[in-house]
Amino acid sequence: MDKKNKNKYREYYSQYFSKETFLSPKKEKFHSNLQYLQDIGLADRKSFESRRIMEIGAGKGRLTFNLWKSELLEDVVRYDVVEPSDGIYAIKEFLQLPAAHFSKSDLVQIVQEHPPGSVDLLILHGVIPHVSIPSLREIVQQVSRLISANGEIHVTSSFFGMKKAGSRALMAFSDMTPGGETVAAFLHAGLQWAMTGCRIGCVYDFYQRHFFHSFRSGFRDRYLHFNEIMSVRPYNMDWGYANHADALRDAGFSVHSCFPHSMSLRAARTDHGMMFPPRINGEDCNVVILGNDWLGKWVAANLGIAPEHCINGVEQLAGADVVIAAYDYTKGPSYAETVRSLEARGYKFGETCFIYQMFF
Numbered sequence: 001m002d003k004k005n006k007n008k009y010r011e012y013y014s015q016y017f018s019k020e021t022f023l024s025p026k027k028e029k030f031h032s033n034l035q036y037l038q039d040i041g042l043a044d045r046k047s048f049e050s051r052r053i054m055e056i057g058a059g060k061g062r063l064t065f066n067l068w069k070s071e072l073l074e075d076v077v078r079y080d081v082v083e084p085s086d087g088i089y090a091i092k093e094f095l096q097l098p099a100a101h102f103s104k105s106d107l108v109q110i111v112q113e114h115p116p117g118s119v120d121l122l123i124l125h126g127v128i129p130h131v132s133i134p135s136l137r138e139i140v141q142q143v144s145r146l147i148s149a150n151g152e153i154h155v156t157s158s159f160f161g162m163k164k165a166g167s168r169a170l171m172a173f174s175d176m177t178p179g180g181e182t183v184a185a186f187l188h189a190g191l192q193w194a195m196t197g198c199r200i201g202c203v204y205d206f207y208q209r210h211f212f213h214s215f216r217s218g219f220r221d222r223y224l225h226f227n228e229i230m231s232v233r234p235y236n237m238d239w240g241y242a243n244h245a246d247a248l249r250d251a252g253f254s255v256h257s258c259f260p261h262s263m264s265l266r267a268a269r270t271d272h273g274m275m276f277p278p279r280i281n282g283e284d285c286n287v288v289i290l291g292n293d294w295l296g297k298w299v300a301a302n303l304g305i306a307p308e309h310c311i312n313g314v315e316q317l318a319g320a321d322v323v324i325a326a327y328d329y330t331k332g333p334s335y336a337e338t339v340r341s342l343e344a345r346g347y348k349f350g351e352t353c354f355i356y357q358m359f360f
Helices: 003-016 034-040 062-069 087-094 107-113 136-144 165-176 180-196 201-210 219-231 241-250 294-303 335-344
Strands: 052-056 078-082 100-103 119-125 147-157 254-259 263-268 287-290 322-325 353-355
Touching (some): 003 219, 034 062, 034 335, 062 087, 107 136, 165 180, 165 219, 180 219, 287 294, 335 353
Parallel strands (some): 052 078, 078 100, 119 147, 287 322
Antiparallel strands (some): 147 263, 254 263
């Protein structure tokens, strides 16, 4: 990203964060509760105690606010909040934490500003898709310099495991057309309203297969969500579990935990041996796809699993050794909720139950 585009990026988010959007820290928001922190693996108080924490790309503080109000930051040694836009000022206003330090910097700048080994837990929540460095390996190499000998990297990003070609076409249109981001965002919000409201099932499924789905309520909030996607570059959602695991391994880290929320994992310098995609031998065990809709069948076809192994619900799990959640979650419960149900039945996430994104 050149200096001109970097300034445009900062100006966009500075203006965006001046409004109330889905990225604003609010109690009633889905992302602003303890359950969300549990789903992405950031609810364990011990992982914060007596540690130096850094959160890069904090935005307007949605995650920061959630961690703080959930009283997870009370015993940190230091909490560095890093955000290149004016969103950093909003965080300064609400975060009453003596250990907090604020930096209006991007990822590249903060790596240069902080000494090596000065961070015990680095949180990269939704920021990697926006980093100006085009290589995931280079991004991880850069931030790995900050991590202490016993430190960890925690990454959470959006990942669909498929291209979503319709949304990509609108993104290409917005890049080539002056003012195109406004038109593309309006079209995207309109398409979701029309196609997901249609009573013909194949129309709904076509939208979910080819377009991003916004969980925001109301046309305005969906438009603002899609306007961000159409306006900000880079916006890379192609890096999944395997890409991150490989990049971390090259930097001397290995994934030791993953969490049932799109793409969420934690890595340390010790070798824990988690592999992506997971190794499953369908000949030695009974693998089922929890999802008998368009997504479940798409995943089964790509993994070489017979379509008759796609099931509609947990009540059909009898005899299943391994379960892969792969249903259209815009119609059903979140994958995190389903994984909790599976774990209550004796399955273990990352070993005998998975979400489909882990295989792509």
